[in-house]
Amino acid sequence: MTILDDAPQHLAQVGTLIRSARQNQGLTQSQLAERLGTSQSAVHRIEQGAQNISLDMVTRISEALSAELITLGGPKHSHLRVTGGRKLSGSIRVNSSKNAAVALLCASLLNRGRTTLRDVARIVEVDRIVAVLTSIGVQATWSPNGRDLEIVRPDRLDLAAIDADAARRTRSIIMFLGPLLGLEDEFALPYAGGCDLGTRTVEPHMIALRPFGLHVSAASGFYDARVASSSGDLTVVLTERGDTVTENAIMAAARHDGVTTIRNASPNYMVQDLCFYLELLGVRIEGIGTTTLRVHGVTEIDADVEYAVSEDPVEAMSLLTAGIVTGSEITVERAPIEFLEIELTTLTEMGLRYTLSEEYVARNRRTRLVDITVHPSELVAPLGTIHPMPFPGLNIDNLPFFTVIAACATGSTLIHDWVYDGRAIHLTDLTRLGANVRLLDAHRLDVTGPTHWSGAEISCPPALRPAVVILLAMLAAKGTSVLRNVDIIARGYEQLADRLIELGAQIETFRD
Numbered sequence: 369m370t371i372l373d374d375a376p377q378h379l380a381q382v383g384t385l386i387r388s389a390r391q392n393q394g395l396t397q398s399q400l401a402e403r404l405g406t407s408q409s410a411v412h413r414i415e416q417g418a419q420n421i422s423l424d425m426v427t428r429i430s431e432a433l434s435a436e437l438i439t440l441g442g443p444k445h446s447h448l449r450v451t452g453g454r455k456l457s458g459s460i461r462v463n464s465s466k467n468a469a470v471a472l473l474c475a476s477l478l479n480r481g482r483t484t485l486r487d488v489a490r491i492v493e494v495d496r497i498v499a500v501l502t503s504i505g506v507q508a509t510w511s512p513n514g515r516d517l518e519i520v521r522p523d524r525l526d527l528a529a530i531d532a533d534a535a536r537r538t539r540s541i542i543m544f545l546g547p548l549l550g551l552e553d554e555f556a557l558p559y560a561g562g563c564d565l566g567t568r569t570v571e572p573h574m575i576a577l578r579p580f581g582l583h584v585s586a587a588s589g590f591y592d593a594r595v596a597s598s599s600g601d602l603t604v605v606l607t608e609r610g611d612t613v614t615e616n617a618i619m620a621a622a623r624h625d626g627v628t629t630i631r632n633a634s635p636n637y638m639v640q641d642l643c644f645y646l647e648l649l650g651v652r653i654e655g656i657g658t659t660t661l662r663v664h665g666v667t668e669i670d671a672d673v674e675y676a677v678s679e680d681p682v683e684a685m686s687l688l689t690a691g692i693v694t695g696s697e698i699t700v701e702r703a704p705i706e707f708l709e710i711e712l713t714t715l716t717e718m719g720l721r722y723t724l725s726e727e728y729v730a731r732n733r734r735t736r737l738v739d740i741t742v743h744p745s746e747l748v749a750p751l752g753t754i755h756p757m758p759f760p761g762l763n764i765d766n767l768p769f770f771t772v773i774a775a776c777a778t779g780s781t782l783i784h785d786w787v788y789d790g791r792a793i794h795l796t797d798l799t800r801l802g803a804n805v806r807l808l809d810a811h812r813l814d815v816t817g818p819t820h821w822s823g824a825e826i827s828c829p830p831a832l833r834p835a836v837v838i839l840l841a842m843l844a845a846k847g848t849s850v851l852r853n854v855d856i857i858a859r860g861y862e863q864l865a866d867r868l869i870e871l872g873a874q875i876e877t878f879r880d
């Protein structure tokens with residue numbers, strides 16, 4: 369994500385500012401590089417004004433140096449200018465997942481001790497939950513390198529002071545219900561928000577939490593919660609095998625006085641991360657990775673623990689897609705293979721050639737990782753429909769990437785998103801770039817390829833994955849494209865454009 373690249377004198381000025389702020393802090397280039405998760409040579413180039421840097425990077429440097437380097441004026445939207453049709457090359461590392469991070473942040477409320485989450489992705493969704501936590505009195509401190517987050521809960525939460533604005537921007541706020549019901553008798557939470565994907569019900573959460581004594585009435589923008597005491601062994605049957613509803617039930621069970629059996633549980637990646645963390649806190653959980661969990665509740669949880677958030681299968685799929693649609697050879701490192709197997713098998717059926725490294729274990733010591741190298745391939749449409757299923761099926765959040773891949777394949781592909789009423793429609797923006805994508809109804813897309821991509825100017829769809837899909841299609845499209853209002857991408861991806869640039873993509877950021 370480049371800025372200022374036609375203005376070397378501005379780059380030099382920014383470099384000088386950074387050097388003097390660093391020196392004021394008494395830091396070496398290597399120490400600053402470590403805080404930024406980059407190399408000393410990159411810091412050297414930035415200080416020399418010899419490297420284009422993104423506004424995101426300027427913000428991170430400001431944070432690392434505790435200094436405001438540039439005042440940008442009022443809120444302005446960011447846009448990307450993409451010169452597509454270029455081959456990518458090299459390796460790119462998968463970051464830790466948004467969905468596990470938000471669950472773990474909510475679960476940290478269960479712990480009286482210190483929770484240190486390692487390798488947390490620096491994304492807006494995390495910032496929003498952190499803002500909500502700090503507004504109610506939780507101490508949340510980033511480590512100097514900006515990757516680890518230390519969380520300490522106060523004795524008494526100040527729920528009346530909740531940052532309702534941050535809370536309403538995320539659906540994950542719903543996951544405060546599970547931990548809070550063991551801590552408070554009465555509380556109010558702002559309604560859950562999030563991307564524009566159509567209606568997303570919260571009813572399954574209410575049904576799942578009722579056995580724990582939770583009663584919720586919805587009034588004027590808030591869920592008013594009252595909690596009756598409950599103890600003894602419980603069986604909770606989920607009406608939907610949803611991820612966040614499973615997490616809510618697990619978090620309620622973690623401090624419940626008794627053993628809770630949860631049936632129809634999602635065994636998906638973020639649920640597994642949550643269970644691994646709770647195990648460190650002393651909560652025994654049987655059946656991790658299956659649809660029946662037995663959670664042995666512990667009424668007091670007080671432990672100082674560290675947990676490394678596992679790698680994001682959806683980011684892995686996004687990065688693989690960047691390689692596939694540009695016909696490039698790239699390696700996606702640290703891909704959590706257990707959560708990509710159906711996707712890779714489907715891609716094999718479509719003619720994709722790829723190689724896998726030996727498996728190795730993630731920093732959480734549980735998740736299995738591989739490096740995946742995709743090779744330029746002649747793709748064909750698959751024989752069957754591509755549709756998601758709860759894990760171990762094809763991940764619903766990975767489905768949108770198959771639309772742009774199908775557009776590169778010869779033949780017609782039917783993509784069936786039975787889950788969301790409002791996600792498929794955003795993918796029809798691909799037609800602006802030359803793809804033949806027809807919306808058959810709210811849930812089904814017919815995609816006929818191969819596509820002769822051409823550049824276009826498009827406003828970013830108000831949904832995270834479709835927004836990234838359009839960006840990736842722009843990488844495939846020869847000529848110049850503009851993607852307007854891209855801020856939504858930062859909700860779930862850290863410095864995506866910068867990282868694609870490192871693979872050879874030509875992307876510039878500009879603002880109004």
Ligand SMILES: CC(=O)N[C@H]1[C@@H](OP(=O)(O)OP(=O)(O)OC[C@H]2O[C@@H](n3ccc(=O)[nH]c3=O)[C@H](O)[C@@H]2O)O[C@H](CO)[C@@H](O)[C@@H]1O
Nearest residue numbers: 467470540568569608609610611612613638758764765787
């Ligand atoms: C923070 C987080 O972890 N978010 C993920 C989580 O959201 P989350 O768990 O909040 O997903 P929802 O509860 O919104 O479920 C998604 C949709 O699937 C439907 N549904 C789900 C399960 C089921 O067995 N039957 C059914 O019909 C729901 O009614 C809803 O319309 O799961 C979604 C579905 O995997 C993912 O897209 C989100 O990225």
Ligand SMILES: C=C(OP(=O)(O)O)C(=O)O
Nearest residue numbers: 539562563765832833860
């Ligand atoms: C739908 C998504 O997430 P959320 O549940 O945070 O809206 C997503 O990650 O694509």
